Amino acid sequence: MEVIRSLVQNLIVIVILAMLLEMLLPTGEMKKYVKMVMGLLIIVAVVQAVGDLARWDYTGDLPSLVEKESDARLPGIIESGKKITGEQQEKAIEQYRSGLAKQVMALARMQKEASVTGVEVIVQSRGDVSGFGKLKEIIIYTSTDPVTEATEGKQEIVAGGVEPVTVQVEGHNIAATQAGVGTGQPGKDVAGLINTVANFYNLNPEQVKVVCR
Amino acid sequence: MDVLQIVAIGLIATVLIVVVKSQRPEMALLLSIAAGVILFLLVLGKIGAIMDIIRDLADRAGISMVYLGTILKIVGIAYIAEFGAQICRDAGEGAVATKLEFAAKILIMVLAVPIVVAVLQALLKLTT
Structure with missing residues (x-):
């Protein structure tokens, strides 16, 4: 019962968040593109909430297109960390x-x-x-x-x-x-x-x- | 009252642009850009408050900050591209405006790729 209550609560918060984000959208040509991505986000959030309920591993390896820059620096950071540890x-x-x-x-x-x-x-x-x-x-x-x-x-x-x-x-x-x-x-x-x-x-x-x- | 200030700035800018446009169209364009920047700066502090609320809500809903960050970036790109395209159209450069919008669409799609892949993976796991 507690789990269902939590799921419903999460879904309500997600819907409110979607409404808020929709209000932020620009008018014009760009609106439909942003709306599509937002729809995908809501699908992910709902699947996540349901997955939490069913204890089902819904997540895959998320391709990190946006984190590419920090990924490129990672080996250097690890290398310098090892060096400092050694010293x-x-x-x-x-x-x-x-x-x-x-x-x-x-x-x-x-x-x-x-x-x-x-x-x-x-x-x-x-x-x-x-x-x-x-x-x-x-x-x-x-x-x-x-x-x-x-x-x-x-x-x-x-x-x-x-x-x-x-x-x-x-x-x-x-x-x-x-x-x-x-x-x-x-x-x-x-x-x-x-x-x-x-x-x-x-x-x-x-x-x-x-x-x- | 912030709204009065904003409306006043908008009206003054409009009147000035209308007056100047017939004599010096390039100055009218610059005035339009300046008015847009001033109006944006006036509401910038309040945008921060809205972002805090959205982050808080996303946190409560258990939505990963990666997704939310992507969405906010997409909204930002859309707004900036829209403003830029409108300025271009005001200057009579509809072709440039279209290309600007096209570039923004590509950027939005690139940012949306991780979310699309996440949805697809979830669906594929659901079906297998």
Whole structure:
């Protein structure tokens, strides 16, 4: 009942609209052309109203002769949108990477025995691959020399040097990457550092590397 | 009273055109165009109000704005072409007026194509 009421209401509004539009029509040669198009519009509106009632898909693909200009611009708009998305993703991933590096650095420096000089974080930065932004690898750079750090104006010794190592953690053999100085013997400090960072970020210990320089 | 203003402008323009026409027919034509533009500008604000009502009604009836926009464009084309053709006829150029009307008819038919196709598609879906 409610549907029929709505249909009748719609038809009345359509007829009133048609009357209003007819009053707007120019007199003369043009009138019959405009009237014909208006008649078609009313047929469409009535079919639409009845189609709504019957839940019948009355609409086809409407040829968009009038929207041609905006259609032509669409690929360009989509292209520039993709470009902006890519740039923003790149910026976001860079910020995320630098924030993570700072976190790892702070975490690593809590291990007083290891003198951490830098951290590199590798994340999944390709947007089209699944797991975008996922942490892939953490490389911690340590120094063999004691690191000094300026804290509130005074020089403070943070940690001693750490030998380049190959570490056995939870049954995995972790080879320390060689860089500059070379690989040394495994050490408990480095093993602890790898374990802490790996556990903190829920990574496999293989994904955390310590490079001694 | 807007209507008095409009009628006054129309009458003044008519008198001026009648007086000028015998001496300078080209000035009479320009006067006619000027009077038409002034009269159109006077009612332009009110046309906006009518358009708002029509849009509101179409919205309530659930008519797509694509169709309504097409209809309004067609009405606009018809009016502009009619005015132009009348000015041409006043100037004694009936042939130009006919061609102007022909161009307007083509434009109207081009704009009406999406609506015609929509009706045809609806009918074809109804029969299948």
